[in-house]
Amino acid sequence: MTHALIIGGGVAGPTAAIALQKVGIDATVYEAYPTTAHDVGASMGISLNGLDALRTLDAHTVVRDAGFPVPRGVMWLGNGRRLGEGHTGTPLPDGTLPIVIGRYDLYAALRHEALRRGVPIHHDKRLAHTEPRGDQVAAVFTDGTEAVGDLLIGADGIASTTRRFVDPHAPRPRYVGLIGTGGITREASPRSEPGVMDMVFGRRAFFASMASPDGSVWWFANLPWADEPTAADLAATTAAQWQQRLLHVFAGDTSPATPLIRATPPDYTWYPLHDMRAPKRWHRGRVVLIGDAAHVSSPSSGQGASMAFEDAVQLARCLRDRDDPTAAFHAYQRLRAERVSKVLAGARQVNRSKAATGVGRVLRDATFPLFMRKFSTPEAFAWLYDHRIDFDRPIDDHPAAHDR
Ligand SMILES: Cc1cc2nc3c(=O)[nH]c(=O)nc-3n(C[C@H](O)[C@H](O)[C@H](O)COP(=O)(O)OP(=O)(O)OC[C@H]3O[C@@H](n4cnc5c(N)ncnc54)[C@H](O)[C@@H]3O)c2cc1C
Numbered sequence: 001m002t003h004a005l006i007i008g009g010g011v012a013g014p015t016a017a018i019a020l021q022k023v024g025i026d027a028t029v030y031e032a033y034p035t036t037a038h039d040v041g042a043s044m045g046i047s048l049n050g051l052d053a054l055r056t057l058d059a060h061t062v063v064r065d066a067g068f069p070v071p072r073g074v075m076w077l078g079n080g081r082r083l084g085e086g087h088t089g090t091p092l093p094d095g096t097l098p099i100v101i102g103r104y105d106l107y108a109a110l111r112h113e114a115l116r117r118g119v120p121i122h123h124d125k126r127l128a129h130t131e132p133r134g135d136q137v138a139a140v141f142t143d144g145t146e147a148v149g150d151l152l153i154g155a156d157g158i159a160s161t162t163r164r165f166v167d168p169h170a171p172r173p174r175y176v177g178l179i180g181t182g183g184i185t186r187e188a189s190p191r192s193e194p195g196v197m198d199m200v201f202g203r204r205a206f207f208a209s210m211a212s213p214d215g216s217v218w219w220f221a222n223l224p225w226a227d228e229p230t231a232a233d234l235a236a237t238t239a240a241q242w243q244q245r246l247l248h249v250f251a252g253d254t255s256p257a258t259p260l261i262r263a264t265p266p267d268y269t270w271y272p273l274h275d276m277r278a279p280k281r282w283h284r285g286r287v288v289l290i291g292d293a294a295h296v297s298s299p300s301s302g303q304g305a306s307m308a309f310e311d312a313v314q315l316a317r318c319l320r321d322r323d324d325p326t327a328a329f330h331a332y333q334r335l336r337a338e339r340v341s342k343v344l345a346g347a348r349q350v351n352r353s354k355a356a357t358g359v360g361r362v363l364r365d366a367t368f369p370l371f372m373r374k375f376s377t378p379e380a381f382a383w384l385y386d387h388r389i390d391f392d393r394p395i396d397d398h399p400a401a402h403d404r
Helices: 012-022 048-055 060-064 103-116 161-166 231-235 239-250 257-263 304-321 325-355 358-375
Strands: 003-007 026-030 043-046 072-077 082-086 099-102 127-133 136-141 146-149 151-154 174-185 196-201 206-211 217-224 271-275 287-289
Touching (some): 003 012, 012 026, 012 103, 043 103, 060 103, 082 358, 151 161, 174 257, 196 358, 287 325
Parallel strands (some): 003 151
Antiparallel strands (some): 043 099, 072 082, 174 271
């Protein structure tokens, strides 16, 4: 039986292990961190295309049930003008809707599901480099141990070590001019009912909030920030100073930001936002990249995890339908490249709107209603949210648009 080494136990890694199991490939996951408990607190949206990719593996309910449904997105300008509602796609046949989920809860749900299906997951295994070994490949870890398999799947995220091996000249993650943070509070009321993501393109920054069915309100903010701050730069501002800064940037907006920020303990984690276009080659020899290791669309796309799910499922189909790994990896890249670059381009547009200041912001506010008229139809984003992978259908040498 073919054995795959999967580097990274985040989103793409456990999903790929489950998908490979479905096509008869045995996989072991190697994760750098000792536990999955890092990055606790951040929230993520999972859209219907991503949940449907998981559905092809009978794995969508474990993720869906660890989050809460948020099927509507209402957009506002900071001056109080309601821009309209964005479409989020057609619910899945079992009624599944888009969700918001805690980052840790997503990681834990996928990890538990992979373990439940018998996938071995080894922690404290940080890939140092990969080496070809005849017709196999070795993963060499920083603790000096190694593992050998028939394939190696780099699911090691934005700072991927595997990517450097696949293409030393691959593009580097690019700072997009925004920093972000978020919080959860039970001490303030939401502006919108549960199930609605309320998004305000404010005068100075972007604010989104949503009510969870348990009575808490989840929010996040993106602030324009010219030069990429280091962790030390961010830590130099105290929590109380950050709270004051947030209150200041949203002070002039008609928005739920002020009461929500006041009601949330200011134990913020700040993160600079990045994106990265995919390298020319997503594979080399017996090594292939998936998820953020291959391409990064900034959090503004709300698609990073969903793209990782789709990558994992499409890679499994390609390995099922091609005997030779190179041919399978080639087919996989062909199936994915156009779609992920379209998602990346969309996120860049959203980032420009979020980062607009001065004249740019005035122009944005003047043109936004026209943009919304054009893009708030169900058809406008059907290519994204209504994308469905037909897992059982053999892959095509010339994939049709609906399969990409
Ligand atoms: C603040 C924030 C908000 C976001 N919001 C959304 C959202 O709303 N919707 C959405 O779809 N996406 C969102 N994203 C993007 C999403 O988190 C990523 O696209 C997604 O996690 C990618 O999955 P991945 O498995 O490729 O990478 P990751 O989830 O980052 O997992 C990579 C794993 O590899 C491990 N690893 C790294 N290096 C090594 C190594 N050398 N050896 C072994 N293991 C290693 C890491 O520890 C990690 O566990 C957001 C991202 C951020 C930062």
